[in-house]
């Protein structure tokens with residue numbers, strides 16, 4: 001994962017970053033001119049854009065980097081690669097740090113804890129719900145899944161199968177039924193049980209489908225979720241930003257799960273999302289099996305990118 005961004009930043013190998021004019025092995029030190037720094041920042045901006053970072057974000061990062069490189073304090077003697085690396089790390093931290101959110105921790109404080117999942121078709125809602133169901137179950141919660149995707153053929157069977165495999169209760173109605181009514185029943189069922197979590201699956205469809213948006217609002221009204229999580233497919237690149245905006249305007253998003261990170265060679269959408277929306281990424285999907293959902297942290301990402 002993230003090979004492209006790593007390669008573009010020249011961070012994969014030792015000793016071959018910054019401008020080509022500089023000699024191998026020399027350090028960024030007082031001899032480096034402002035022009036060199038501008039070149040470095042310019043290169044970084046292009047790398048970021050090529051790796052799916054949205055233009056305004058790439059602009060901001062390269063400007064912050066330029067300031068850092070110009071700052072005398074980082075013109076210390078040292079391995080050029082590590083100086084550059086630390087500057088990139090500090091820069092991305094500066095633009096992409098947001099308040100973290102821990103779903104398991106929150107669920108420990110209120111029962112039933114209700115989470116509604118939204119997102120475009122195929123982004124990984126159902127799969128992520130199954131993975132989370134396992135995480136909550138392992139932590140000793142009673143998990144109820146609401147099969148509120150009553151629209152897509154096979155969706156109820158898909159989630160019911162996950163429920164069977166995981167030993168988790170799935171509340172379902174017939175296909176084509178009212179998704180809000182399903183969520184209502186799931187919440188009602190969970191209300192009788194201590195330390196319970198309700199995970200509401202919803203239908204995806206197309207981005208600009210008005211019915212979908214109305215349906216989501218209705219599920220929200222009826223189930224009164226504590227958190228609304230948007231799943232985003234890392235492979236959609238910078239489009240994740242328009243999806244985030246659309247869903248946030250429709251129902252209000254508390255955080256994201258970014259899926260298919262295992263197939264994402266670019267890796268830039270994570271920076272864009274954090275930096276532009278200032279909402280947390282809670283988990284990332286790194287494969288199709290239940291255990292392949294890991295809690296996200298910016299340090300995890302930066303370590304992947306820079307080491």
Ligand SMILES: Nc1nc2c(ncn2[C@@H]2O[C@H](COP(=O)(O)OP(=O)(O)O)[C@@H](O)[C@H]2O)c(=O)[nH]1
Nearest residue numbers: 121122123124125126127259260285286287288
């Ligand atoms: N490689 C990979 N595939 C994933 C991941 N998350 C979901 N998928 C796959 O993406 C496809 C769509 O997932 P699904 O949960 O049905 O999406 P939904 O329409 O949003 O409910 C399925 O084939 C999943 O196995 C992930 O993190 N990595």
Ligand SMILES: [Mg+2]
Nearest residue numbers: 125126149155
């Ligand atoms: Mg689904």
